[in-house]
Amino acid sequence: MAVTDEAIEKIKEMIVSGSLRPGQRLPREADLAAQLGLSRNSLREAVKALSLIRVLDVRQGDGTYVTSLEPSLLLDALSFVVDVHHDATVLEFFEVRRFLEPRAAALAATRIGEDEVAALRGHLSLVSADSTYEELVANDLEFHRRIAVASGNSVLCSLLESLAGPTMRGRIWRGLTQEGAWERTHSEHHAILDAIADGQPDVARAWAEVHVAGVEQWLRKAL
Template identity: 45%
Template sequence: MSRTQDVVEDVQRLILDGGLRPGDRLPAEKALASELGVSRGSLREGVRALVVLGILEARHGNGTYVTDLDPATLLAPVAFLADLPGNHAPLHAVRATLETEAAGLAALHLTDGPVARARVALDDMSRALVAPRVEPAQLAAADLAFHRAVADASGNPVLAALLNALAGEGPRRRVWDEMHGLAGERTCEEHDAILAAITARDPDRARLRMAMHMVGVEDLLATTSTDGPLPRRRNLVEATSTR
């Protein structure tokens, strides 16, 4: 194991043990290097790695601080995995499971803000579909806004961050580009049904509606994706319908 990796793990351990808390400034370089038993060069390299990971923040002329450790920042690197060729199918299966649970939680933890954003996203998609020329980018943006609103409504910031990393702007745009704007009307109808179940505070129906929506996306992508057919998950709908 490299000394740089040692620094990364030691600083992470300090944070986990409470020696460093979100917002804390790191000790002076010389003191911290001595505490960790590494050279100042190795410490600098480790700190740079921790900055890239979103764990530390370097403030020019003011030292280095522990970030707020927000889940969205810490999970951002997952987006790179979502962009790698060949991962789209298995990641979609993971995303579908998370989306389904997010819809159920949203029905249980309903708040006005995310619901209003979901309705705006539905309206945006409806307008995009009646435009003289249907633009996949507009459909992708409305689709992303809707699912982000549902994830935020779940009340679980880690779940929302994971979903955003797995299906953020890049992956979402790629899906709509592959579908060539197809299924826009069906997607809008399914989003409407999902939102209706959420606002009715019916978690079982919300899960079922989202599961059916995600299976429909799989069916369409199976005919367009360059990664090959997506794995079937009929058991997801069946399991959800029996809750």
């Protein structure tokens, strides 16, 4: 194992064991290096790497702290990886979305509140056949984001948000080129929401899978 990798592993072990907690300041560099049996240089490289993926926060003149370790923060690195991929891999992102989106809908069906359901119905009513292309895209993204939030699982929510970029391009392409695509999308949104509102996780999951798979299937043919 490379020296820097070893240093990263040792810091990770401290966080996992609870020796270092979210928001806690790390000991002085010299003290921590001695405690972990590392050189100060390898420790410095490990801290730099962990700060890039938002595990540590280096504050100039103040010290180095463990971040909040919130999923949305830690998954920023994943968002970057997703964003730099091009259309050649977009189908793989749709496959992942097809695994995750139905699960989010099923969880939402068991956890969503009446106010959230009402807000989602109001949200869907904001678009119609006369809506602009920008309004339709924004409504679609926000609908799925709210369902992910309603799932009550912050990690799942963050993962789905990180997939929004590349899969959105495929959804837009379909909407612009396939006749009746937006009407079909809107109808499926209502079906997903009805199942969630009725507390039917299996039905919500099925509709969500049909919804995502429809775009994926069209895209496979188009590519």
